[in-house]
Amino acid sequence: MAKVKEYSTEPLKVWNEGKQLRRKYYEDYLDAHERGGLRWAGGAWAFSSIPAGLGEDTYCITGEPHGATIAFFKDFTARCHEATEAAGFPRTLCAYMRNYWGSILLGKYLLADGTVVDKHPAPDFIWQDHICCSHAKWYQVARWLEERKGKKVPMYCVDVSVGYPADKPLEEYKINYIVQQLKDGIEWLEKTTGRTYNDRLLCEAVWNEIRATRLWAEICALNQAIPAPLDEKSMYSLYVMGTLMKHRPECVAFYERLKAEVEDRVKRGIAAVANERFRVITDTQPPWGFLKIFREMEKYGIVSLGSLYTYGLIGMWKYRSDGTWGPKELPQDKPRTRDEAVRMIVEWTVDRPEWAHFYVPEAKTKMILSIVKQWKVDAVLLHYNRGCEGLSVHIAENRHGLIDAGVPVFPFEGNMGDEREFDFPGTLARLTTFFESMGLKKLRE
Amino acid sequence: MVKAFGKFREWIDNRHEYAKALKERTGNKVVGYFCTYVPEEILYAANVFPVRILGSHEPPTVTEPYIFAMFCHLCRDCLAQGLKGRFDYLDGIVEGQSCLHLRQAFNAWRLHIPIDFAHYIYVPHGIQSPHAIPYLTQELAKFREALEDWTGKKMTNEDLDRGIRVMNRNRELMRRVYEYRKLDNPKITGLEAMEMVLSSQMADKEEHSNLLEKLLQELPSRQLNRDPGVRLMIIGSEDDDRVFMKNVEDIGATFVVDEHCTGSRYIWDDVGAHEDRLLAIASRYVQRVPCPSKDWPEFNRINHAVKLAQDYKVQGALVVQNKFCDPHGIEIPPLKEALKKVGVQTYPLEFDVTVPWGQFRTRVEAFLETLTGLEELF
Numbered sequence: 068m069a070k071v072k073e074y075s076t077e078p079l080k081v082w083n084e085g086k087q088l089r090r091k092y093y094e095d096y097l098d099a100h101e102r103g104g105l106r107w108a109g110g111a112w113a114f115s116s117i118p119a120g121l122g123e124d125t126y127c128i129t130g131e132p133h134g135a136t137i138a139f140f141k142d143f144t145a146r147c148h149e150a151t152e153a154a155g156f157p158r159t160l161c162a163y164m165r166n167y168w169g170s171i172l173l174g175k176y177l178l179a180d181g182t183v184v185d186k187h188p189a190p191d192f193i194w195q196d197h198i199c200c201s202h203a204k205w206y207q208v209a210r211w212l213e214e215r216k217g218k219k220v221p222m223y224c225v226d227v228s229v230g231y232p233a234d235k236p237l238e239e240y241k242i243n244y245i246v247q248q249l250k251d252g253i254e255w256l257e258k259t260t261g262r263t264y265n266d267r268l269l270c271e272a273v274w275n276e277i278r279a280t281r282l283w284a285e286i287c288a289l290n291q292a293i294p295a296p297l298d299e300k301s302m303y304s305l306y307v308m309g310t311l312m313k314h315r316p317e318c319v320a321f322y323e324r325l326k327a328e329v330e331d332r333v334k335r336g337i338a339a340v341a342n343e344r345f346r347v348i349t350d351t352q353p354p355w356g357f358l359k360i361f362r363e364m365e366k367y368g369i370v371s372l373g374s375l376y377t378y379g380l381i382g383m384w385k386y387r388s389d390g391t392w393g394p395k396e397l398p399q400d401k402p403r404t405r406d407e408a409v410r411m412i413v414e415w416t417v418d419r420p421e422w423a424h425f426y427v428p429e430a431k432t433k434m435i436l437s438i439v440k441q442w443k444v445d446a447v448l449l450h451y452n453r454g455c456e457g458l459s460v461h462i463a464e465n466r467h468g469l470i471d472a473g474v475p476v477f478p479f480e481g482n483m484g485d486e487r488e489f490d491f492p493g494t495l496a497r498l499t500t501f502f503e504s505m506g507l508k509k510l511r512e
Numbered sequence: 513m514v515k516a517f518g519k520f521r522e523w524i525d526n527r528h529e530y531a532k533a534l535k536e537r538t539g540n541k542v543v544g545y546f547c548t549y550v551p552e553e554i555l556y557a558a559n560v561f562p563v564r565i566l567g568s569h570e571p572p573t574v575t576e577p578y579i580f581a582m583f584c585h586l587c588r589d590c591l592a593q594g595l596k597g598r599f600d601y602l603d604g605i606v607e608g609q610s611c612l613h614l615r616q617a618f619n620a621w622r623l624h625i626p627i628d629f630a631h632y633i634y635v636p637h638g639i640q641s642p643h644a645i646p647y648l649t650q651e652l653a654k655f656r657e658a659l660e661d662w663t664g665k666k667m668t669n670e671d672l673d674r675g676i677r678v679m680n681r682n683r684e685l686m687r688r689v690y691e692y693r694k695l696d697n698p699k700i701t702g703l704e705a706m707e708m709v710l711s712s713q714m715a716d717k718e719e720h721s722n723l724l725e726k727l728l729q730e731l732p733s734r735q736l737n738r739d740p741g742v743r744l745m746i747i748g749s750e751d752d753d754r755v756f757m758k759n760v761e762d763i764g765a766t767f768v769v770d771e772h773c774t775g776s777r778y779i780w781d782d783v784g785a786h787e788d789r790l791l792a793i794a795s796r797y798v799q800r801v802p803c804p805s806k807d808w809p810e811f812n813r814i815n816h817a818v819k820l821a822q823d824y825k826v827q828g829a830l831v832v833q834n835k836f837c838d839p840h841g842i843e844i845p846p847l848k849e850a851l852k853k854v855g856v857q858t859y860p861l862e863f864d865v866t867v868p869w870g871q872f873r874t875r876v877e878a879f880l881e882t883l884t885g886l887e888e889l890f
Contacts, residue, residue: 154845155845156841156842157835157841157844157862159835159841160841161838193809197808199612200612200805200839201839203809204808204843205842207811208842208845222808224638224809226637226638228637229636229647230634238650241634244643248638248643251643426615457612460616461616463578463620464578
């Protein structure tokens with residue numbers, strides 16, 4: 068057997084800081100009222116910089132990351148699913164949503180470390196956006212469930228289902244449709260909470276969000292290096308900050324420190340996987356209860372570099388004039404007024420890479436192919452995710468596009484948040500066969 | 513009499529032959545659409561014949577490479593019809609944004625089946641927002657422009673008026689037929705009502721309306737000579753399963769009303785008058801009885817379903833969810849609770865491309881017994 072090159076590895080220095088940030092995030096939401104603060108709930112894609120204008124003591128909980136955290140703790144997930152099914156909801160619905168509803172039904176709240184708190188903290192209001200069939204419905208039902216427990220929760224949701232600017236910018240009337248809803252939303256927030264809205268805080272939050280989502284893209288771009296400084300399993304714990312608090316200064320600060328550290332790793336040739344010799348990317352959310360599959364791949368010298376999902380769920384990218392795909396350029400100036408801030412965040416957000424496939428499967432295929440080329444990827448693992456119709460929509464078309472381009476593809480079926488729908492041994496056996504067909508052999512047990 | 517019902521059935525059973533003959537006779541282009549959010553008014557205005565693309569209730573195995581099987585059977589079955597060449601006479605396809613599932617069928621069709629014209633209308637989801645109507649008006653202007661480019665003919669206000677008139681007349685006539693379902697002994701069955709509406713999505717609206725006029729003359733004297741049994745409502749995802757309707761109505765029940773896009777939801781609202789025709793059409797599609805995918809933050813569709821249940825004196829409701837249809841599945845418990853508050857019991861059924869009638873019969877019979885027959889047992 069040929070000797071496989073060994074790279075130096077070392078743990079990330081910011082790792083514990085990230086963990087603490089996550090823990091504090093869930094605790095802040097739980098304890099917000101004790102400090103006279105406000106709580107709101109919504110999705111990871113909600114325009115979170117808008118409620119920030121209500122004050123620095125406004126805390127949110129974003130549904131998808133919370134659903135994923137629940138999924139990681141399988142016993143609690145099972146209880147959530149049982150509660151949701153007992154309430155009459157079909158088990159084929161979005162798995163994150165069922166986890167979230169389940170915790171309301173159980174009256175429990177899960178912290179980042181798996182601690183189960185014996186009360187579910189209802190939000191003061193819901194602030195959501197809608198592009199997937201389940202987004203607004205998720206919170207409509209969450210509100211209905213809270214109301215049955217005696218708590219009326221006002222809800223506002225912004226419709227962003229206007230298409231994707233794949234080959235030309237969105238028409239002005241589409242941008243305006245979203246802008247107008249957000250401006251109405253600000254008035255709604257004032258009326259609902261009784262607070263005076265602060266445009267300065269809004270402008271700061273918008274700029275934070277723009278910086279954070281660009282910084283994350285810059286960090287992911289560093290993974291083009293050989294050896295890759297980051298592996299996808301670790302990236303899941305890092306990108307999540309952008310899904311929780313993309314508008315907050317601590318998110319920007321964390322990503323700045325992370326970027327500096329990853330740049331340093333690239334400079335010194337520090338690898339995520341010591342015996343890296345084969346580079347893959349995945350697609351859509353992983354089965355959160357089975358992240359050990361990434362460790363299994365490492366035994367073959369395989370590093371998973373990320374995915375369009377990990378790079379583009381929150382990270383903002385754009386095609387450059389030379390045809391390469393890179394972090395989206397920052398606007399020239401910070402916003403100074405409410406009008407500027409709202410328009411800026413809308414124009415920034417509509418390019419979100421993970422919105423492309425909702426409308427234009429070819430656009431997603433093109434982005435994946437750009438990653439394959441620029442990140443020097445050897446194969447793509449497509450997760451046909453039964454738990455998320457939003458990110459699985461058109462995935463079969465992406466498979467066609469990749470195969471047509473000559474990229475080896477391994478499709479596998481699973482569920483990000485419902486372990487009953489993921490066959491770990493079966494998937495691992497098929498994956499092993501796939502890697503062996505690529506000429507790889509296990510380097511260690 | 514009521515030969516009309518035979519004709520409706522014939523139009524459904526021979527939908528492709530009918531469309532081909534119409535195309536040959538008129539020389540008009542034929543466009544297939546997937547969802548009732550496509551404004552057919554504009555297609556009629558352009559002298560383009562719209563037909564709804566629906567499935568055939570055969571296992572859609574040919575779609576496996578194109579649509580992940582966790583998406584609903586309707587979208588896969590629709591695509592299967594295209595892949596099998598059954599809609600080979602279509603000149604174009606159009607979709608009005610509703611759900612991810614049908615969007616996927618539209619895109620797979622666009623990518624894998626040769627077609628001259630494919631247009632996606634981004635019908636807003638935020639229909640409870642005051643900004644939805646002006647936004648959709650602009651989307652419809654784009655649609656009109658695309659059709660004009662394709663057909664090579666400008667659309668005038670008179671054309672749009674004609675399209676609106678054709679659609680309004682057809683819907684209004686069908687609503688009048690629905691009135692006969694309110695009677696203690698309804699003059700039409702649920703199956704017949706379904707076939708009436710379904711065929712209107714496949715036949716030329718003017719021809720369909722002319723037949724409805726005749727039917728409405730004959731209906732007052734019609735006697736069904738059957739015990740209507742339990743007054744049922746059927747609610748939920750798209751449903752064109754005529755076999756299921758017939759089978760349920762054969763075991764002591766009548767569907768007196770429905771809340772489906774192949775039923776009342778398709779015909780319930782008209783286009784009003786307005787100088788800006790596109791705004792008038794947009795208003796109709798924003799304010800119509802909504803698909804649950806667009807119905808938030810308030811549950812307006814559920815309120816509408818409750819009113820229907822009361823108006824049609826419904827005793828029980830079958831709530832149908834096409835497997836994997838999230839918008840409908842999500843609403844089942846709130847819908848169930850709302851109907852229960854007005855004394856209407858519900859029973860959920862999960863539909864797939866084919867329905868296991870053996871199991872369903874037992875379940876539906878048990879449900880009917882809970883509505884009427886338990887006293888006799890004790």
